[in-house]
Amino acid sequence: MKKNTITKNRPHYINPYLGGVLLGLLVILTVYITGRGLGASGAVKSAVATTVDVVAPNNAESNPYISKFISDDHSPMYNWLVFESLGIFFGGLLSGILFGRVKKPWVEKSPKITSKTRLIAALAGGILFGIGSQFGRGCSSGAALSGSSTFSLGGVIVMLALFGTGYAIAWLFKKLWI
Amino acid sequence: MGPLIPNGIISGDWNFVIALLLGIAFGFILEASGFSSSRNIVGVFYGYNFVVLRVFFTAVIVAMVGFLYFDYFGWLDLDKIFILPTYLSPMIAGSVIMGFGFVLGGFCPGTSYTAIAIGKIDGLVFSIGLFLGIFIFSEIFPLFKDFYYSGYLGNVTLSDVTGIPAAWFAFAFTIIALAAFWITMLIEKRVRKNIKEYKF
Structure with a gap:
């Protein structure tokens, strides 16, 4: 019963220094495997490039910024950071489920x-x-x-x-x- | 040995599987540390919750020192890893704009994805904003093209610019971080006494 009240009123977060050590080790592992670090905004950039390319292909080619990320071989969504960012979402969901923080949509x-x-x-x-x-x-x-x-x-x-x-x-x- | 994929030790075919797995670990750590909550994150600016500073600084010093050891033991060829290029003025301007976005929105991109995952509408709206922002940027890019590419210094490290060995930066940053951990602990204690709007 007592444990229940604690769960209800207090979000269980891991120790921030433990979180930091894990995050630091993850940065090392990521660079060790791929030669590059982690990212997050790049996935949205790919999504913007894809959307513009699908909705208005001519605009995508003529836009000097978007055109940098568009190639004939594959969609801009076929990108390391897009898969990694999907992972961020699922990792967040996993932690949220594990610690009981997933709720109906709220602000x-x-x-x-x-x-x-x-x-x-x-x-x-x-x-x-x-x-x-x-x-x-x-x-x-x-x-x-x-x-x-x-x-x-x-x-x-x-x-x-x-x-x-x-x-x-x-x-x-x-x-x-x- | 490392980096494994650029050196051909792991096939590039695994790239996206690895991306997904590393992303899952990243998202898990962010959420478990409390970064799916904007109110936890901005606490770093108002003194009532320094979790961002603790996680971030710890991660940077662990990674910095780790890279030095990996290099020392010959596990990782630091010449082959990606060094973020430096474009002096656009990067400073961009960071100032991001700083406003950070305080207004309460998230950064990665943390907003974990907020969506646990059901935060504000996280979703922030991510929609990111999409709009990058779209706006691409539309106004021709106007800022020269500025965007200005101040280019190359893919330089702190050591390249100053001639001071990387180990000294790792050491200095560790000292700064430890001092910051201690000072912010004191600040946090004091500020929390007077804040009632936020549950700890």
Whole structure:
């Protein structure tokens, strides 16, 4: 009974330092096997390229950015990062099931804001992250984590500028969270 | 020996199977650490939950030190691994834009996928935003093409730029991380006393 209440009220997360060690070992394993690190935003880039290619093939070829990812041999979805990102989803689901966190669709938010506000902010955040990740040559996974781990100058720059900006502007959006 | 696939030790046919398996491990670690929750993630900026800093810094120092050992023992040819290229100004600008996206959205791309997996609509909306954002970027790309390719320094490491051996960076980063773990532990304790909107 006591254990039940704990499960109900407290999400079971693993020790963050254990999580960090596992994640670090995973970065090493990934580079050891494939020669490259982990990523996440690249899969969405492939999805955008595929969508544009299917909906408007002429636009896809004439767009100087999209055309970089389109070839005649195979769809842009036939890409390492797409399979890896599918894995991220299933790995998250596996952990969610194991720790009892999978629920019916819901919006997580601070009690001070409405669900609508939260979703607008999430959409805006996603759009900005999408745009930024293209200029940044990757997001927190590909550039900041994998890049910094392999001592890449660009990776360290993304890590510092990304988190630095977060700290600099957090007070602006305080109401969204606390 | 390594990297195994580029060196032909594991066939490239296995590439996508391996991608899926490594992705599953990645997603599992992210979710199990609490990154499927935006409120856990942004805690790093408001001082009430430093789980992002703990996981991220630990991962980077483990990986940095690990790579040095793999290189030392001759298990991994560091010349053959991918080094993220550096485009100075666009990368800084991109990271600033991502920083806004991070604080507004509460996720980064990888964590939003795990949030969708456990049923968070805000995670799904963030991912839709990513799609729209990258689409918008591709549409405005011609305007920013010169900027996008500016400040190119090559696929350089910290050692290439400074001449200081990688081990020193790993050492310095470890010290910084340990100091950050200790300081943020104190900050977290203090901030949590005054926050009621968030369950710990």
